[in-house]
Amino acid sequence: MLEIDIPGFGPVRLEHLVSDFTGTLSMDGRLLPGVRERLNAIAGFMKIHILTADTFGMARAELADVPCVICILTGENHDAQKDGYVRKLDAERVMAFGNGNNDRRMLKTARVGMAVSQGEGCSVEALFAADVHVTGADIGLDLLLHPKRLKATLRF
Numbered sequence: 001m002l003e004i005d006i007p008g009f010g011p012v013r014l015e016h017l018v019s020d021f022t023g024t025l026s027m028d029g030r031l032l033p034g035v036r037e038r039l040n041a042i043a044g045f046m047k048i049h050i051l052t053a054d055t056f057g058m059a060r061a062e063l064a065d066v067p068c069v070i071c072i073l074t075g076e077n078h079d080a081q082k083d084g085y086v087r088k089l090d091a092e093r094v095m096a097f098g099n100g101n102n103d104r105r106m107l108k109t110a111r112v113g114m115a116v117s118q119g120e121g122c123s124v125e126a127l128f129a130a131d132v133h134v135t136g137a138d139i140g141l142d143l144l145l146h147p148k149r150l151k152a153t154l155r156f
């Protein structure tokens with residue numbers, strides 16, 4: 001668990017990292033450089049959940065050596081599926097990462113929502129729903145590994 005008190009934002013007690021895969025942690029189906037190592041380090045203190053439509057069909061193979069729960073979404077309304085998943089975990093204990101329109105609801109629901117814009121960009125809806133915007137997954141994951149950075153970003 002990650003615990004940090006952020007002036008003006010309040011106490012943050014995170015047990016779960018819930019992340020989109022395509023465009024957030026990966027580009028063209030491949031994990032971005034440095035993401036695997038950071039996820040493995042975070043898995044030492046948080047449970048990792050990957051929610052993805054798996055556009056390129058490579059999520060399971062790319063995450064094979066990362067201790068995480070992988071949920072491949074099917075059907076429609078992926079935004080509602082992701083939001084429901086976060087709520088079932090107890091949204092107050094979740095940091096969510098995403099970049100697409102289908103991530104906007106979980107970013108808003110989670111205690112901390114992280115909009116990631118990297119190779120595939122970030123939708124404006126996801127950006128407005130998030131608490132923090134980062135220009136790469138590595139930077140966002142580093143905020144969990146170095147929580148004083150997160151505190152500096154979110155404090156009032």
